[in-house]
Each structure stands twice: as C-alpha cells, then as structure tokens.
Amino acid sequence: FMWIWQKFLSTCLVLRYSNGESSGEQIPTILAWTPAFGSHVYHTWFQDRLRDEKCPKQCKFVPRVHERNHSIADYDAVVFHSRDVELRDLPKSRKSDQLYLLFSLEAPGNRAEETHKWFPPFYFNRTVGYSSLNDYVYDYDRLVDANLTKDAVKSKNHSILAIISGCRTASGRESLIKVLWAHLNITLRGSCYGKSVSGDELDNLIKTHRFVIAMENSACMEYVTEKAFRYKSLIVPIVLSRKLVKDIIPADSFIAVDDFDNVTEFKDRISTLERNEDEYMKYFAWMKREDDFGIRNKGVCKLCTDLHNRRSLIHSSLANAVFPDANLCERRIVDRLLEGETRVEWEQFVFKGEVLTLIFLLFLFIRRF
Incomplete structure (x- = not known):
C-alpha cells in the first residue's frame, strides 16, 4: 500500500511540475537520489526556489521513488546530499553528459564536506551550496514580504x-x-x-x-x-x-x-x-525596499539553464567538484571581543586602584596634620 501511495504522489508531482511545458523543448529532469536532513521530498525545495527566482526556464525535480520505473539515463542531472550519499548505494550507470551534483549546506571543515574525497575523481562534477564559490548557489532561506508596526x-x-x-x-x-x-x-x-x-x-x-x-x-x-x-x-x-x-x-x-x-x-x-x-x-x-536577498546569483535557475543547454556539458569539460575550504573561516572573532572586554575591566580595575591610593594618601596627609 505504501509503495502505491508513494507512486501516486510521485506521479502527481511530475504532473504538477510539467505544467507549462512547451511542445518544442523538452524540460530537463533532475533526480534527488538521496534524502537530505531526513527529508525524502527535498526536491520540492529546488522546485520552489526555481519559482522564487522567477526563472524563464523550466525544469522538473523529482524524488528517487520516481526512478523505480525509469532508467537513470532518463535524467539530466542527479542530486546527492553530502551527508547522506553512500558508496554502497549509487547509480549503476551514467550518461556522459549527465550532471552529478553534490549538494551541501554544511560549514567548511564539517565531515560532510569531505564526501567528494571518498569517490573517484570527477565522479561529482558540480556543487550546490550556500557559498558563491559553488557552481550553483543555494542560500538557506530567502527574503519574504513582511510588515512590522x-x-x-x-x-x-x-x-x-x-x-x-x-x-x-x-x-x-x-x-x-x-x-x-x-x-x-x-x-x-x-x-x-x-x-x-x-x-x-x-x-x-x-x-x-x-x-x-x-x-x-x-x-x-x-x-x-x-x-x-x-x-x-x-x-x-x-x-x-x-x-x-x-x-x-x-x-x-x-x-x-x-x-x-x-x-x-x-x-x-x-x-x-x-x-x-x-x-x-x-x-x-x-x-x-524590493530586495532579493536569499536568492543570490539565482543558482537553481542557472542549473536549469545549463541543463537546457546540455549539449555543451560534455563529460570532458566537467570540473571535479570540491567545496570551499576551512581557510574561509574566522577563528578569533569571539577572542578579540573578549580581549577587549578584559582590557576594559583591567582599565576599570586600575582606575579604581588609583582612586583608592589617592584616598589613602589623602588620609595619611590629614592624619599627619
């Protein structure tokens, strides 16, 4: 029963995302191979972001349950979440122009950021994440209309x-x-x-x-x-x-x-x-103001556009996917602030000490005369 229900949901999602497909151009399809943060439907995050970015191109993002009745070759790209991808659970085949996307929202230095090192070179050939150094930028969230009185x-x-x-x-x-x-x-x-x-x-x-x-x-x-x-x-x-x-x-x-x-x-x-x-x-x-914070560079739209131009995505031109390294991290922000606090406290201590010394000297002077 659960399999039938998942199949039904998957079909509904595909139909939903196919709305507006032009008859003259095939819409690229991206498969979410792994879960992400415990979610098996995170492909909808990408679909929603594509809408938020007001992308002129259309793409379909589908969950892995959709793959049961399709060949892996039917997809233009496959997304792997860095914390959930496993060597023992990978696609059995691959097209030469197929993008394998490594998706991560982890900070540099996190163990999940080392995922690409466990795989052969050029296995993943594009990255998706929060940093502008990624091939496709995906911020954690985005600005919405709001009002405060x-x-x-x-x-x-x-x-x-x-x-x-x-x-x-x-x-x-x-x-x-x-x-x-x-x-x-x-x-x-x-x-x-x-x-x-x-x-x-x-x-x-x-x-x-x-x-x-x-x-x-x-x-x-x-x-x-x-x-x-x-x-x-x-x-x-x-x-x-x-x-x-x-x-x-x-x-x-x-x-x-x-x-x-x-x-x-x-x-x-x-x-x-x-x-x-x-x-x-x-x-x-x-x-x-009309700010578009949270959708910098329109990364998901860029991905979709690249897939529409997939003839240029020949395998020999794909880069080996790597994430930003830990050198982009600050180490002493808190230390510097607390050092400043310690300095202020020390100056206050010294000042109080000077005042007490003057009072003591004044007391000795009065007592003497």
Whole structure:
C-alpha cells in the first residue's frame, strides 16, 4: 500500500511540475537520489526556489521513488546530499553528459564536506551550496514580504532570545553568550540549556523578543543559516561578523558583534535599542525596499539553464567538484571581543586602584596634620 501511495504522489508531482511545458523543448529532469536532513521530498525545495527566482526556464525535480520505473539515463542531472550519499548505494550507470551534483549546506571543515574525497575523481562534477564559490548557489532561506508596526514592537517586552543546540563550537559563540548573559537579559533555550522549543513556542518567543542570537557554530564566509534569516520574522539577529553575512541578508537588518570593541559597547547599544523604538525600527527599513536577498546569483535557475543547454556539458569539460575550504573561516572573532572586554575591566580595575591610593594618601596627609 505504501509503495502505491508513494507512486501516486510521485506521479502527481511530475504532473504538477510539467505544467507549462512547451511542445518544442523538452524540460530537463533532475533526480534527488538521496534524502537530505531526513527529508525524502527535498526536491520540492529546488522546485520552489526555481519559482522564487522567477526563472524563464523550466525544469522538473523529482524524488528517487520516481526512478523505480525509469532508467537513470532518463535524467539530466542527479542530486546527492553530502551527508547522506553512500558508496554502497549509487547509480549503476551514467550518461556522459549527465550532471552529478553534490549538494551541501554544511560549514567548511564539517565531515560532510569531505564526501567528494571518498569517490573517484570527477565522479561529482558540480556543487550546490550556500557559498558563491559553488557552481550553483543555494542560500538557506530567502527574503519574504513582511510588515512590522509600532504596536507589534510594544509586544516585544523581552530583550534577547538564544536558541542553541551546538554546545561546543568552532566559532566559540558559547563563551561569548556566557559573558553576554552576565550583562544582559537573555532568554536561553535549546538542548544546550535543557529547554527544547516547539514550533508554536518558537513563534511566540520571536514575537515577544527584540533580538535573537544568530551566531553560527562556524564563523565562515557566507555561511548564513536559518538563524540569521529569522530577521524576516520581524526580529533583529545578532551575528558574529558583518563581513561574513555581506550581501546575504540586508546590511541594516542585523547587529554584528565585531562592530564593537568590547562587550560594554555592545551592551550599551542593546540598551539604547530597548528604550528607543524609533531607533529599533530602523532595522526593518528593508521591508520598504524590493530586495532579493536569499536568492543570490539565482543558482537553481542557472542549473536549469545549463541543463537546457546540455549539449555543451560534455563529460570532458566537467570540473571535479570540491567545496570551499576551512581557510574561509574566522577563528578569533569571539577572542578579540573578549580581549577587549578584559582590557576594559583591567582599565576599570586600575582606575579604581588609583582612586583608592589617592584616598589613602589623602588620609595619611590629614592624619599627619
């Protein structure tokens, strides 16, 4: 029964994505061979992104269940998710002009990024991922239309929300959050704090908080996950570095930790935004613009266009697929900020010591006379 049901769903999807097919041009078909993040229907992510990019070309993305009644040669491209592809479960044959796409949204240095090294050279010949160094760029999320009123801001009666699942990270965000927690009002949620969050609870937390910690577990160029994209849910993300998220989310929609020399400066800025609604509302100026953030380079459309021009995709011209390396990651953003905080604390300590010394000397002087 389940096989019949899956077959029915697959057929419906193919029919759905075939709408608008011109009689003069065959629509390329892309097969999702592996699951991704536990999902067996992630091919719909690509189909939806193709629509969001307003691509003039059409392509069909289908799940692997569709392959049961087709030859692998029927597909123009096959997608493999880096965390789920296995050597013992690969297609048995391949066309010379068929693209094998390695798809990953992992940060450099993650074990999944080493996937291509387990396979023969040129097995995968294109990459899909968040970095602009990939052949086809696929951001974690995209900008949507939104609206925030001052009445809605009034319901945001809490300051900072932190939902953290990775407790020991390459970026060191946990050390910074610990320091910030001592200075600011932070609501801590996530497995690191023993308080998991459901979908409905998350929505409510976002509605009642002004800021959300959007520091990634790895501080790498262009590595911007759903954490930072929560800005579209009308909350201000706090990211580690401005340059790491450049051109991915609006520059005036977030607060970057590395804009400040120390925690004290950062704390003062948060305090100002808690008191001043007009200043806080400036972080939502993007709502009045027509920005296409989250669909940089229209990577899925580029893939579809390449497949329409597949005559030029001869096997000898295909590059060996590799992902961006860990050299694109920052190692000391948190350290530099905490060093600044230590310096401020030391200067305050020295100043207090000087004051106490003067008081003591004054006491001795008065006592003598």
